[in-house]
Amino acid sequence: MSNLQKSFNINGHIPVPNGAGKHISLTRVNGCGMNFTGNYRRASIDQIETYVTYYTLYLIFVPLIPFKAYRVCNAENGGYHVLGSEKGSYKERLLIVLSALSWVLAIIGSVRLVWGILTII
Helix, strand or coil, X not given: CCHHHHHHCCCCCCCCCCCCCCCCCCCEECCEEEEXXXXXXXXXXXXXXXXXXXXXXXXXXXXXXXXXXXEEEECCCXXXXXXXXXXXXXXXXXXXXXXXXXXXXXXXXXXXXXHHHHHHC
């Protein structure tokens, strides 16, 4: 049993915080699906680094809409331990949406540039 499981009782021997222990699907197929985005509001709990991340809708590898915020810590196998849900910050959500908007505008600009070059030739 890892130190994290001992300190937080990940296996559920005590009542778990809000949102912890739920199955959260982090699946993307061809870049479309749901995944965690961001690394905000770091905190150390019992010498274990935790942070807030957003459960976000991805479309073609671009994070579009952040739905819910969770406090997580990294697992030894490369996954996450979800410790509970958090209240989302509007500034953090706005940052994710503006990032997605910049990607969309860059793609549209690139397509228009290539189309303009191809129609000249």
